[in-house]
Amino acid sequence: MYRVRPGGPWIGREPLLDLGLDVPPAIAGVPGTIVPPGVPLEATMTAVNHARVPVLDARLRLAVPPDWQVQPLAPGRKAVLGTGDSVTGRWRVTPPASAAPGGYRLSGELGARWLRPVNRVAQAELSAPSAPPGGTVDIGDVAFALERGGYGPVERDKSNGSWKPGDGKPLSINGVKYAKGLGGHAPTELVVYLGGACTSFTSDVGIDDERDERMQGSAGFEVWADGAKAADSGVRTWQDDPVTITAALPGARFLRLVINDGGDGNSYDRGDFAGAKLTC
Ligand SMILES: [Ca+2]
Numbered sequence: 001m002y003r004v005r006p007g008g009p010w011i012g013r014e015p016l017l018d019l020g021l022d023v024p025p026a027i028a029g030v031p032g033t034i035v036p037p038g039v040p041l042e043a044t045m046t047a048v049n050h051a052r053v054p055v056l057d058a059r060l061r062l063a064v065p066p067d068w069q070v071q072p073l074a075p076g077r078k079a080v081l082g083t084g085d086s087v088t089g090r091w092r093v094t095p096p097a098s099a100a101p102g103g104y105r106l107s108g109e110l111g112a113r114w115l116r117p118v119n120r121v122a123q124a125e126l127s128a129p130s131a132p133p134g135g136t137v138d139i140g141d142v143a144f145a146l147e148r149g150g151y152g153p154v155e156r157d158k159s160n161g162s163w164k165p166g167d168g169k170p171l172s173i174n175g176v177k178y179a180k181g182l183g184g185h186a187p188t189e190l191v192v193y194l195g196g197a198c199t200s201f202t203s204d205v206g207i208d209d210e211r212d213e214r215m216q217g218s219a220g221f222e223v224w225a226d227g228a229k230a231a232d233s234g235v236r237t238w239q240d241d242p243v244t245i246t247a248a249l250p251g252a253r254f255l256r257l258v259i260n261d262g263g264d265g266n267s268y269d270r271g272d273f274a275g276a277k278l279t280c
């Protein structure tokens with residue numbers, strides 16, 4: 001066993017300062033880092049001094065991508081940042097209405113003085129979603145702003161299969177076959193950007209025929225319009241026929257589709273949104 005300690009006088013070592021940059025969700029269930037064009041978001045930055053010495057003139061700064069607007073809401077500045085103290089700044093950031101789909105970055109910086117100038121940086125990765133679809137479309141043909149599968153990626157127009165991408169079978173619920181739709185495995189979560197342009201979502205749901213007496217899956221299917229639940233199938237088991245669920249989406253910015261485990265764990269919970277259509 002060894003006791004290890006850094007050499008030299010502690011006073012000469014740079015103070016331990018933490019910096020975090022966060023974009024909290026504006027809509028429950030939808031990460032704040034998904035940023036539709038033209039819609040303001042709020043970014044929060046907090047610096048904490050964990051050192052035994054104070055630092056002076058602590059200032060937080062936020063840099064945004066070119067053509068994005070930024071407006072300070074809280075200053076993020078302290079003349080003296082003592083041991084255990086923190087300083088927080090908030091900004092309203094607006095991407096241009098013309099922002100192309102893709103990745104963007106916010107960069108935060110703490111600047112302060114100690115024996116010499118010190119600084120810390122923090123970043124937040126954002127993504128601008130694809131434009132909402134037009135007309136009535138199969139959900140498997142729509143771009144997802146977020147996709148989380150419970151056993152590998154969600155499959156388009158196939159059942160989930162195993163964890164590998166592209167290894168599902170044709171969608172089938174208790175013998176009813178579907179050419180189009182999504183095959184997932186609980187817990188699954190999908191977010192689609194609607195931008196207020198869509199009116200309804202409808203789908204047959206149930207446990208895929210990728211199961212037998214040894215694979216008795218059960219799952220529930222939920223549809224959320226922004227933070228509000230718009231449809232819920234209740235628990236569907238491996239023995240159930242498909243059931244149709246329909247959700248109204250007037251004015252919703254985001255559609256969120258969820259496959260839950262039906263309350264009994266997620267073994268064999270291969271759930272299908274079969275024949276699912278979005279109308280915009
Ligand atoms: Ca798969």
Ligand SMILES: [Ca+2]
Pocket residue numbers: 217218219261262263264265266267269
């Ligand atoms: Ca289950």
